[in-house]
Amino acid sequence: MKRNYLKITTKKLKVPACLLCLSLSIATVFPYIPNTYAATTQEDLDKANEALNQLKARQAELSSDFANLNSQLEASGEKIANIDSQITQKQSEINDLQVKINDLSVQIANQYNSMKLRIKYMYEKNDSSIFELILNSKSMGEFLTRTEYIQQISQYDRDMLAQLNDIYTQNKQANDALVADMNDLNSLRNEATNERNNLNTLLAQTQSQIDTTSSSITEAEKLALQYEQDLENQRIEQERAEAERARQEAEAKAAQEAQAKAAQEANNTSSGVSYDVPASSGGTALAHDSSDLAMLAAIIECEAGNQSYQGKLAVGSVIINRVNSSRFPNSISAVIYASGQFTPVASGRFSIVLARGASSSCVQAAQEVLNGNIVIDALYFHVYRSGTDTYGTVIGDHIFY
Numbered sequence: 001m002k003r004n005y006l007k008i009t010t011k012k013l014k015v016p017a018c019l020l021c022l023s024l025s026i027a028t029v030f031p032y033i034p035n036t037y038a039a040t041t042q043e044d045l046d047k048a049n050e051a052l053n054q055l056k057a058r059q060a061e062l063s064s065d066f067a068n069l070n071s072q073l074e075a076s077g078e079k080i081a082n083i084d085s086q087i088t089q090k091q092s093e094i095n096d097l098q099v100k101i102n103d104l105s106v107q108i109a110n111q112y113n114s115m116k117l118r119i120k121y122m123y124e125k126n127d128s129s130i131f132e133l134i135l136n137s138k139s140m141g142e143f144l145t146r147t148e149y150i151q152q153i154s155q156y157d158r159d160m161l162a163q164l165n166d167i168y169t170q171n172k173q174a175n176d177a178l179v180a181d182m183n184d185l186n187s188l189r190n191e192a193t194n195e196r197n198n199l200n201t202l203l204a205q206t207q208s209q210i211d212t213t214s215s216s217i218t219e220a221e222k223l224a225l226q227y228e229q230d231l232e233n234q235r236i237e238q239e240r241a242e243a244e245r246a247r248q249e250a251e252a253k254a255a256q257e258a259q260a261k262a263a264q265e266a267n268n269t270s271s272g273v274s275y276d277v278p279a280s281s282g283g284t285a286l287a288h289d290s291s292d293l294a295m296l297a298a299i300i301e302c303e304a305g306n307q308s309y310q311g312k313l314a315v316g317s318v319i320i321n322r323v324n325s326s327r328f329p330n331s332i333s334a335v336i337y338a339s340g341q342f343t344p345v346a347s348g349r350f351s352i353v354l355a356r357g358a359s360s361s362c363v364q365a366a367q368e369v370l371n372g373n374i375v376i377d378a379l380y381f382h383v384y385r386s387g388t389d390t391y392g393t394v395i396g397d398h399i400f401y
Contacts, residue, residue, distance in 0.1 A: 040230035052220040059213045076196040108164045258334035285372040292332045297358035297366035302344035311396035316369035
């Protein structure tokens with residue numbers, strides 16, 4: 001009997017090359033860690049970023065492998081389901097054929113028993129009844145008919161038994177073929193199940209590597225960020241140091257100029273010099289440079305940073321009035337750095353504001369004053385004391401005189 005069933009073959013498990021040795025060795029990228037006792041350099045940051053990029057590339061590779069394995073696992077599940085369906089169908093065919101074989105076995109047994117009974121009957125009667133049946137024929141035609149009938153009965157028994165045996169043999173062969181098919185299907189299912197188990201193992205290993213790589217990426221990102229912050233802090237400190245050095249140089253130079261100017265004016269000024277103050281509102285613009293503007297804006301912020309814009313202009317006007325007065329030095333820097341004149345200079349606050357730059361409103365006020373917008377005729381000011389200060393012009397928290 002021809003074996004007519006669907007042949008199933010399993011393909012060899014396709015595993016990405018990088019995963020074949022996953023359980024043995026997986027390349028791990030460790031972030032570059034510099035000498036913790038040395039200052040962070042750009043090279044440290046570059047190496048940390050390079051390690052971070054390698055980790056991200058590794059993570060992308062592992063994610064691709066994981067997706068590929070997942071696809072293979074889905075295909076393996078479909079394959080097993082297909083094999084299970086064929087096993088169920090094949091088992092049903094085997095069961096049906098087994099029923100037929102059992103029925104044939106019963107028929108063969110019955111036919112065989114019938115033959116045995118007839119043979120036993122003829123043996124026990126010594127064939128006398130058969131001979132009598134033939135000899136008692138009334139004619140030659142009846143004789144021949146009875147003889148042929150007896151022969152037919154014997155031949156029928158033999159033919160029937162042979163036919164039943166042939167059918168039994170065919171069904172038995174068919175059953176053996178189905179059993180062989182079933183064994184093949186079970187072998188294929190075992191193979192597919194092993195493939196699925198291997199895929200699950202590889203998936204678990206790959207996921208573990210993805211988790212490990214993700215943790216390494218997090219640490220590498222923290223390290224790179226720390227390097228960036230270290231470099232930024234170093235840059236800020238360097239700029240501060242340079243600004244402080246420049247401030248100290250400018251302060252020393254201004255102090256020298258102020259001292260020289262003061263000494264010269266002391267020699268040329270009599271004891272009866274008046275406190276001359278230029279007219280307010282609409283003064284002449286003062287020749288200046290960016291350094292003068294920066295220093296004037298800085299002293300305005302120190303003295304009137306929390307005052308109204310008019311108060312800022314008033315403080316700036318006092319500085320310019322002093323520059324234009326014969327009693328004081330004739331430069332903005334010399335007026336500001338004159339000994340004992342401005343508390344913010346002595347405390348160091350002026351240097352801090354000058355280094356970082358004054359606020360925009362203070363810069364604007366300084367620029368207006370330098371352009372000639374003198375708002376008050378005064379050479380001095382201080383914090384207004386109610387009940388004590390009885391002369392001068394009060395603007396905001398200050399009195400000008």
